[in-house]
Amino acid sequence: MTQPRTLRIDIWSDVMCPWCLVGWGNLRKGLDLLDGEIEADIRWHAFELNPDMPEEGEERTAHIARKYGRTMDQSREVQGRMREAAEQAGVSLDYEGEEPAPEAMMWNTFDAHKLLTWAGEEHGAARQTALKLALFEAHFNARRHIGERKVLLKIAEEVGLDREAAARALDSEELAHKVRVEERAAWDLNITGVPAMIVENKFMIPGAQPAETYADTLRRVAEKTAA
Numbered sequence: 001m002t003q004p005r006t007l008r009i010d011i012w013s014d015v016m017c018p019w020c021l022v023g024w025g026n027l028r029k030g031l032d033l034l035d036g037e038i039e040a041d042i043r044w045h046a047f048e049l050n051p052d053m054p055e056e057g058e059e060r061t062a063h064i065a066r067k068y069g070r071t072m073d074q075s076r077e078v079q080g081r082m083r084e085a086a087e088q089a090g091v092s093l094d095y096e097g098e099e100p101a102p103e104a105m106m107w108n109t110f111d112a113h114k115l116l117t118w119a120g121e122e123h124g125a126a127r128q129t130a131l132k133l134a135l136f137e138a139h140f141n142a143r144r145h146i147g148e149r150k151v152l153l154k155i156a157e158e159v160g161l162d163r164e165a166a167a168r169a170l171d172s173e174e175l176a177h178k179v180r181v182e183e184r185a186a187w188d189l190n191i192t193g194v195p196a197m198i199v200e201n202k203f204m205i206p207g208a209q210p211a212e213t214y215a216d217t218l219r220r221v222a223e224k225t226a227a
Contacts, residue, residue: 004039005222008201012047012186013194015112015135015146018082018093023195023208024136025089030214038218043125044132046113046182047194053108057147060104085208096141107139107147111170113179115152118169119161130159200225 009027013020031040050063058066065075079093086093095101112135120128134155138144145151149170156166169175189198197205199221205214 004036005226006039006041007199007218007221007225008041008043010043010045010198010201012045012182012191012196012198013132014047014049015109015116015132015139016049016106017194018079018086018140019208020195021091021093021136021140022082022085022089023197024133025086025091026209026211027197027214029090029211030218033211033215034218038222040218041125042129043120044116044128045186046117046179047186047191047196048109048113048183049194050106050108051110051183053106053147055108055147057105057107057145060106063106089208089211091136093140095143097143102143104143105145107145109147110176110179111149111152112146113182114172114175115156115166115169117175117178117182118166118172119156122165123161127159127161131156131161134159 011020011024013023027040031038050067061072061075061079064070064078065072068075068078070078083093095104116128116131116135119131135146138151138155139146144155146155149167152170153163153166157163186196189196189204191204191206193207195208199205199218202225203217203221205217209217
């Protein structure tokens, strides 16, 4: 039986980014279409959609309207299209917690990226991905304040990471520098929007693509980089 080819995929994204979750869902579907032919070694990298977001955050519909010059109704329409794309990708952007639902907010994500960088360095790719998905769920499905330290530490605990070590990571100036380096690397790579996936350090897949596009691209990369 032929052994699957493992391709490294570096993903720049933000945990506030709905299209990043859609892209993840379609990437997983694309890998399923390859039926074991290709496996992915996935690493997540920092990209802040709103690096200047204040501590108090901003309501999501108003944020989209302000940032992209839309009316509130147009902002709601955009979010509706995002939810449809998410459903097709097998992921959810919908609130799934207890009622009454908290207000849908946008938060500053710099500390979340510090935790993700730490998790990848100290605990490996699989645990980093588990934390990334937990942050997506916390933001979209539970509407937790993931810009808040105590919430981030709780999420770290929920995926099996040590709370005290996570707290030290949040306090680390070295990790803050590493996040900034990752963000500068995105600009050096001409990444101005996310998700952006770089396969085998050479081939970029920009934006949230259909599952078939991911499958076809990964197959072509595997062929081009075969030993």
